Amino acid sequence: MSLVVVGTLLCLSCWVSLYFILCNFNGSRSYEWNCRLVTLVHGILACCITGYIGYVDGPWPFTNPGTKNSPLQISAMLVSLGYFIFDMAWCVYFRTEGPVMLAHHTMSILGILLTLWLGESGIEACAVLFGSEITNPLLQARWFIKQTGHYGTRLGDIVDVLFVLLFVLMRVFVGGTMLYCELISPNPRFFIKCGGVAMYALSWVFMVDIVRFCIKKSKSWRKQRRDQQETVAANGHEGKND
Numbered sequence: 001m002s003l004v005v006v007g008t009l010l011c012l013s014c015w016v017s018l019y020f021i022l023c024n025f026n027g028s029r030s031y032e033w034n035c036r037l038v039t040l041v042h043g044i045l046a047c048c049i050t051g052y053i054g055y056v057d058g059p060w061p062f063t064n065p066g067t068k069n070s071p072l073q074i075s076a077m078l079v080s081l082g083y084f085i086f087d088m089a090w091c092v093y094f095r096t097e098g099p100v101m102l103a104h105h106t107m108s109i110l111g112i113l114l115t116l117w118l119g120e121s122g123i124e125a126c127a128v129l130f131g132s133e134i135t136n137p138l139l140q141a142r143w144f145i146k147q148t149g150h151y152g153t154r155l156g157d158i159v160d161v162l163f164v165l166l167f168v169l170m171r172v173f174v175g176g177t178m179l180y181c182e183l184i185s186p187n188p189r190f191f192i193k194c195g196g197v198a199m200y201a202l203s204w205v206f207m208v209d210i211v212r213f214c215i216k217k218s219k220s221w222r223k224q225r226r227d228q229q230e231t232v233a234a235n236g237h238e239g240k241n242d
Helices: 002-025 031-057 071-094 099-118 122-133 136-147 154-184 190-241
Strands: none
Touching (some): 071 122, 099 190
């Protein structure tokens, strides 16, 4: 367990160092801008590592839950654990996130710690990390597009649509299948299964916000289409008068 503590502190120091390096060399941007760059790096890195674990290194999480943690799985969890601790502290200090996101970070930290402590179910933890972080680059891209004034363009619409589709696919359908396999398997510990249920329930909390966003976005698109039609009709009428 001492190696886990050392590894966590090392990964945490790396994420903190990256953040301060970005703040130093990118001082014209806000603290949140640089923090989201760190978040983007973690999202891409976590997806690459956990994707390799699930699809190449194995075992397959849907058929082999509850197996012993491999060194690569432990490394992936330590990298994400260090990031979640950093981001949790940053969000609390700057008060930028609400209770739902803070609950997500708390559950992620506790889930990874439990998996490392038990020494098993690392493959499920990595699968959850992959499913939750794969939408992260799109989420950060959406924020950066907003900050640079390009959100109202076709690029912003494409990012929104891709984010919603990927979230529903990975968090609801794939995540639901993963949870079902976890619950019916006799191998995972009871606490691991409870953690899986909690994470999936939290995904549905996020899903409620996404549904509200989709409704708002749909109304915005209809309004834009109606305004365009009215503009075309007005221009056409004025043309006839000329």
